[in-house]
Amino acid sequence: MAISTVNPTTGVTEQVFEAHSTEEVERRIASADEAAKILRGTSYARRAEWMKATAQLLEAEAEELGRLITLEMGKPIAQSVAEVRKSAASMHFYADNAEKFLADTPLEDPSVVGASKAWTTYQPLGAVLAVMPWNYPIWQVIRFAAPALMAGNTGLLKHASNVPQSAIYLDTLFERGGFPAGSFRTLLIGGSAVAPVIADPRVKAVTLTGSEPAGRSVASIAADHVKKSLLELGGSDPFVVMDSANVPAAAATAVRARISNNGQSCIAGKRFIVHTDVYDEFAAEFARLMGELVVGDPMDPATQVGPLATADGRDELAGLVDDAVALGAQVLVGGSAPQGEGYFYLPTVIAGLSDEMRLVQEEAFGPVASLYRVRDREEALQVANQTTFGLSSALWTNDAAEEQWFLERLEAGAVFINGMTVSNQELPFGGIKRSGFGRELAAEGIREFCNLKTLWKA
Incomplete structure (x- = not known):
């Protein structure tokens, strides 16, 4: 071999x-x-x-x-x-x-x-x-x-x-x-x-x-x-943005959370769950920032997003997006592999998701972000916890009571508040569920x- x-x-x-x-x-x-x-x-x-x-x-x-x-x-x-x-x-x-x-x-x-x-x-x-x-x-x-x-x-x-x-x-x-x-x-x-x-x-x-x-x-x-x-x-980590959050800071951090390591991280934010009162503002800023990322040769210091590690990984990611689009999802930015050599996929934000889509049920290992609009904290929690995974999570809120409510209920090995999940030798790392x-x-x-x-x- x-x-x-x-x-x-x-x-x-x-x-x-x-x-x-x-x-x-x-x-x-x-x-x-x-x-x-x-x-x-x-x-x-x-x-x-x-x-x-x-x-x-x-x-x-x-x-x-x-x-x-x-x-x-x-x-x-x-x-x-x-x-x-x-x-x-x-x-x-x-x-x-x-x-x-x-x-x-x-x-x-x-x-x-x-x-x-x-x-x-x-x-x-x-x-x-x-x-x-x-x-x-x-x-x-x-x-x-x-x-x-x-x-x-x-x-x-x-x-x-x-x-x-x-x-x-x-x-x-x-x-x-x-x-x-x-x-x-x-x-x-x-x-x-x-x-x-x-x-x-x-x-x-x-x-x-x-x-x-x-x-x-x-x-x-x-x-x-x-x-x-x-x-x-694996992980399909939720990134929850509530109506009290600093939306510009949340959107900028969401981009880093999603595209770090070309999106190939178990603890990357993958599902962005946003309160309806700030959804439009967040979605517009998030899509704009994702669309401005520099995709190219990873040896070039100016590059922000390089290729996927394997052809199979790129094709699997493309399949998840194509399946969602075929079932009615809307691509806000990206949604395709660029022409040329290498295993690249454009930074993508996709909304209008429903349960029958593979993207909702499976881990997207690459620069593809799933965007959800929710009415209140109960719906946000339901979407956050609906995955079979429970590795980490991020919560954006400036409401102390709301923060405590989520901390007690999010099904994950970690919760990062008003930030993005990172691994650090000072903090225990691991998950629950699958x-x-x-x-x-x-x-x-x-x-x-x-x-x-x-x-x-x-």
Whole structure:
């Protein structure tokens, strides 16, 4: 099986790699298992030293690595470089905080359980498999790897097959920073080769960021082998604008929320739910700003929206829009793929949606915004919660009582008020419903792949 870098800006295959053989996969799993025994016995201080050195490598190589990200998946170059620097910041964060996050917790009064001392402690599990997507090829991996390695685990990476050069870069990164050989290894394998890796007794858990079908598959295999899994799946996040909101600020932020990463973000605002009293003002400004975005070569610093990462992704997005239009939706701006090479799709705002349209039921992974007019907060909530996903959400209101009402009722892993959803190492990240389970980032993220052990002493 060949794994290729196809430049989404041109459609040209840039480089082809052979998948790892069964024997090579075995060697890499064995090295991760051996490294886990070493890391388990090292101090937090030593791991932090290695992690900071690795972060410094990322910082030094941010421009070069940013260009590689843009070559492989097409996001604007400034966003690619920012992704690398954000990843390095997360590594520093866990180097500085891992020991505190995983500190022993004593029972205040152990006599209540008949002990002289009782406490809990966190211990690493061992080798953890990460099945990662292409849309943030460095950040998605680092936000798993930094806490996992600081906790004393090792990592095995099955990256998306369209970003093999990013995967190869990550294969050597941690060892270059000083971690023991085998602490983090890339597996260049296809999707069909994942199941045997999960089943391997040396692999203790699995985390996946990706599609709902992929999540179901990985979680079911892990369950068959009674192994921990963490899933971060799709999102169709609501962006609710109520009549008390600052409409110009909401519209400008809505554009950034929708087109960041060329619209290919699980936590991007996708469904814009607007109170009828401010709907016309918001819709006009939103469509105007979306129509003014610069679409083009993502290596050009002036470009705001680059290509979709794959031809299939572009065609799927176009299919969602075409289906909605055929069933009566109105395109306010965009609505088509421009002529020429590459996997581009114009920034699009579409209104007049109804439940039978695929765009209402499925995640639009690209620069397409769905616009809804609602009468009141009850209808806004109904539209916000009608999706099967529950990753994040944004709420725009300047009414304190209304804010609290929504916070208690929005079905999502997060609510961002008068802003747009972002991921940050300081905040737990994850969803509910079909957006998955478990949490990444913050203290919760480093604890996901640890054994919380209870200790009791007479």
